[in-house]
Amino acid sequence: xxxxxxxxxxxxxxxxxxxxxxxxxxxxxxxxxxxxxxxxxxxxxxxxxxxxxxxxxxxxxxxxxxxxxxxxxxxxxxxxxxxxxxxxxxxxxxxxxxxxxxxxxxxxxxxxxxxxxxxxxxxxxxxxxxxxxxxxxxxxxxxxxxxxxxxxxxxxxxxxxxxxxxxxxxxxxxxxxxxxxxxxxxxxxxxxxxxxxxxxxxxxxxxxxxxxxxxxxxxxxxxxxxxxxxxxxxxxxxxxxxxxxxxxxxxxxxxxxxxxxxxxxxxxxxxxxxxxxxxxxxxxxxxxxxxxxxxxxxxxxxxxxxxxxxxxxxxxxxxxxxxxxxxxxxxxxxxxxxxxxxxxxxxxxxxxxxxxxxxxxxxxxxxxxxxxxxxxxxxxxxxxxxxxxxxxxx
Numbered sequence: 001x002x003x004x005x006x007x008x009x010x011x012x013x014x015x016x017x018x019x020x021x022x023x024x025x026x027x028x029x030x031x032x033x034x035x036x037x038x039x040x041x042x043x044x045x046x047x048x049x050x051x052x053x054x055x056x057x058x059x060x061x062x063x064x065x066x067x068x069x070x071x072x073x074x075x076x077x078x079x080x081x082x083x084x085x086x087x088x089x090x091x092x093x094x095x096x097x098x099x100x101x102x103x104x105x106x107x108x109x110x111x112x113x114x115x116x117x118x119x120x121x122x123x124x125x126x127x128x129x130x131x132x133x134x135x136x137x138x139x140x141x142x143x144x145x146x147x148x149x150x151x152x153x154x155x156x157x158x159x160x161x162x163x164x165x166x167x168x169x170x171x172x173x174x175x176x177x178x179x180x181x182x183x184x185x186x187x188x189x190x191x192x193x194x195x196x197x198x199x200x201x202x203x204x205x206x207x208x209x210x211x212x213x214x215x216x217x218x219x220x221x222x223x224x225x226x227x228x229x230x231x232x233x234x235x236x237x238x239x240x241x242x243x244x245x246x247x248x249x250x251x252x253x254x255x256x257x258x259x260x261x262x263x264x265x266x267x268x269x270x271x272x273x274x275x276x277x278x279x280x281x282x283x284x285x286x287x288x289x290x291x292x293x294x295x296x297x298x299x300x301x302x303x304x305x306x307x308x309x310x311x312x313x314x315x316x317x318x319x320x321x322x323x324x325x326x327x328x329x330x331x332x333x334x335x336x337x338x339x340x341x342x343x344x345x346x347x348x349x350x351x352x353x354x355x356x357x358x359x360x361x362x363x364x365x366x367x368x369x370x371x372x373x374x375x376x377x378x379x380x381x382x383x384x385x386x387x388x389x390x391x392x393x394x
Contacts, residue, residue, distance in 0.1 A: 006163030015044025015253025045135030045215030052117025123150030136182030165202035210247035
């Protein structure tokens with residue numbers, strides 16, 4: 001591989017798109033691309049099936065790669081070529097073939113015909129396409145969603161683009177302690193081997209030009225979860241890789257309470273874009289601008305400008321009622337009369353909440369002049385404690 005000159009790279013990164021409308025990310029991307037072309041879209045995993053599931057199950061079933069095996073002890077996993085996955089409470093354990101070598105062999109066995117899905121539509125809005133990984137809550141079948149036209153599975157195929165190297169880590173680490181939630185879970189030793197293999201595939205690209213797309217964060221960095229009790233959910237192997245290699249970026253998700261945050265580790269910028277997983281809650285989308293030898297610029301997109309559910313008191317049903325009445329944007333709702341909102345099914349109290357939101361937006365007018373940008377990118381907090389504890393997730 002010949003090293004290409006490094007060029008500026010404009011990235012849109014999002015992850016864990018569980019409850020957000022699929023059209024929302026498309027609308028945001030169209031707006032960003034209209035202002036200045038986006039080079040690549042990167043996706044950090046989970047809910048990949050939402051972007052193209054219907055044809056995936058048959059493809060995987062034909063290979064017979066996912067199977068359920070009865071075990072005497074629910075925690076018993078003896079195979080060395082299969083990674084143990086989360087054990088359902090019914091006493092069966094899921095296992096799936098893993099590792100770059102195994103996956104390359106599987107890819108050779110099944111080459112899907114050209115097909116398009118939701119990710120393809122997003123790829124069409126960029127110069128170079130879309131790439132990503134599946135998350136721990138995905139089905140293994142969802143890997144094939146990333147084989148669609150214009151897309152790439154970074155766990156399987158590292159990517160050299162415009163002088164930058166992008167590699168991926170799917171799923172989450174199967175940690176010795178703490179919650180082990182999900183389907184696609186990998187031993188941390190396997191994650192270390194995956195990183196070493198991916199680095200070798202991009203060996204001509206300097207480490208400072210590397211971008212790691214990992215569903216799980218590095219251990220000790222934007223990885224402290226609260227849903228299943230306080231605990232660190234990141235990968236020690238990825239943390240060690242960051243400490244040793246100092247890539248330009250680590251783009252992750254997985255830990256929803258850490259979404260929308262950025263933290264610096266040495267020369268590496270870690271960006272967690274996990275979105276909230278309840279309808280109407282935060283959608284985290286980052287616009288990242290990379291220039292050679294300059295600090296990356298991360299801007300969080302103000303998603304509320306693109307979704308009616310960003311209005312105070314507007315959920316799915318009220319948003320649908322407003323759209324049916326022809327009020328399909330926040331601007332249209334703000335411009336509508338109170339009578340028109342009443343006719344659309346919004347109560348007097350609901351109208352009052354909308355008007356309060358409108359007033360707040362008007363007081364924040366400088367931000368709304370560029371509705372696809374947050375006025376000030378979130379600052380990067382200084383590191384006040386060591387993140388690298390040998391053999392420990394934090």
